[in-house]
Amino acid sequence: MELSTDESTQAAQAPQRPRRHSRQVTLRHTVDGVEHETKIGGGAPITVQSMTTGKTHDVEGCLAEVRELAEAGADVVRVAVPRPEDADALSAIVAGSPVPIVADIHFNHTYALKALEAGVAKVRINPGNIGKPEWEREVLRAAKDKGVPIRIGVNGGSLEKDILDKYGYPRPEALVESALRHAEVCDREDFQDVVISVKHSDVYFMIQSYRLLAEQTDYPLHLGVTESGSMKTGPIKSSIGIGSLLADGIGDTIRVSLAADSVNEVKVGHQILKSLRLGRPGVNVIACPTCGRLAGDLFSVVDEVEEAVAKRGFERDLNVALMGCAVNGPGEAAGADLGVSLGRGRAHVFKKGEIVGTVDQDEIADAVIDLIERWDEPAAS
Template sequence: MERPRRKSRPVQVGNVQIGGGAPISVQSMTTSKTHDVEASLAEIRRLAEAGADIVRVAVPRPEDADALRDIVQGSPVPIVADIHFNYQYALKAIEAGVAKVRINPGNIGKEEWEREVLLAAKEAGIPIRIGVNSGSLERDLLDKYGYPQPEALFESAMRHVEICRKHGFEDLVISVKHSDVFFMIQAYRLLAERTDYPLHLGVTESGSFSTGSIKSAIGIGALLADGIGDTIRVSLATDSVKEVEVGHQILKALRLGRPGVNIIACPTCGRLTGDLFSIVNEVEEAVKKRRFTKDLNVALMGCAVNGPGEAAGADLGVSLGRGRAHLFKRGKIVRTVPEDQIVEAVLEAIETWEEEEPAPETPA
């Protein structure tokens, strides 16, 4: 069953299309100091290898703006310049050849400064993201609403959409990020109902790897499940590569991601037989390192209650029991292997997987 998606206009960010029915792209942001070109490019390459489609870099200082040209030229993915406070850095970023500029309406300053950025972006043929953030909302909107309510974020975004329209610029992506997941969802729903601009989803300041992943999965996942969203960034207080990995996991859980192996593992209980924890961890790590592109569901199950049924329902699966396991392929038992050979057997089955359905084999 195909999930309906909100219709949005297409925006081109380098060689990546956002909106217009394009696949949902995954973004991240470097933690390296942008003026350190070597460190920034090394991090960007790691992010690209992990699956980042677009990478954003911070530009808080003149030396960061000066480094952008070298970063753009050395990057394997489109670069977005993240601009706060100083519109001159946005102009320098556009001159340097970035693929997109993110501006924060809450701190960019005067409308005439914003106009200069819009005209420069239009001439260069690049889009702009209007990046509203609950932590830096305009003072008059805070006074009006008393708190960064969803309506306040929506009003801020639309205020600057109107400025863009007034100057003939509509090559826009919009985000209305909030640290409160419920408010974030409501703000994006307002935008989705009343505009057709592509939406960049994210929960801002979501926290550590553990809590941030949960908040992001709820906020981003709830919207994507409703067909809302065109590109995502998971914000985590950890290694930026983890943001990309979690982003792809969210997409995969909703059947929106790139082809790849999806691991299913049973919950823990007293029925568990064998060392399922180690098996799951080893298979997940090996799958991550080998970067399999085969689109497979692999079920690793630990008992005779749900194990055979769940394993049989996956493309590949194992069901543990008394020191051995049955290996299933599309519902048919093809091998019985000792417990200490399960990881190797699963990885070999993934490696050699072909679409034709295997013939059944009677277990020993």
């Protein structure tokens, strides 16, 4: 590979993105005797969550899934607790998890109490089915004693009957009223460690619900489009819903809900953050859509580079542009940190918009990875 010696050595800093002001909650968990903290809200990095799909009472299977999600990049993992045996298994799951565990509670508040005793990092309750107000207050008092946050998880499909009767449909105003009703219960109990979600399967209603809620409270917000669908449709719906809000500065933690392997939820979640230059640093691959000017097999180049980048898990915050012709690169990709533009059997390599060398097409992926790995090295004199 032929490279010039006059190369920039520093990546461009991502511009500041707007963030809604919110109070902060702390999720605590212990790994190998060392306590760790995961912050949500208050300017903390946006966390990516997912949920296990297996039976929680299958401790070994559940932990295997939790570890797989953690390895994929999940910051927080939620587990369902629909039965007594699931609640009984939480202590072992918490003890063996590398990330904070959230107990997902519906219908039976005693499972929430057991989850708190088991040491979970957070409890999600559904206001639409938690039951009597005194049961909710009992959970809040126990959570306060333990120093454990609660997520008020409002869902368009399970609103309280009186609110649904009032609005006739799970409109954004209905979801927000439910959330604020239960936030007031928390306030009366002097319980401040609260995260709120107002999820809806309708992307437009979901966006409007969170925008309304963001105007009326400073609690941290958990974003998600519920029941978004398969890998064909779910990532699109989630990207529109979650991405629109994050672009406005709304949102402190996200979960992409997919009818697919949960690892995909984590991958899509991080890709949404990366696309907005939020979240963890990492290499962002840009590729032109191609047209009749295409001067080589860009599709295979993109696949090779994306696969290689994913395997290495680079923490360098770089934009890498893969362009199919001289028109798109480096001209239209001048803002990228580095990239290539295809020619006839060869490709120009550029850094910060300046061509620094050429490489054969079958060596492009290796050349790009090499440049990423050597990004911080000083230029030769």
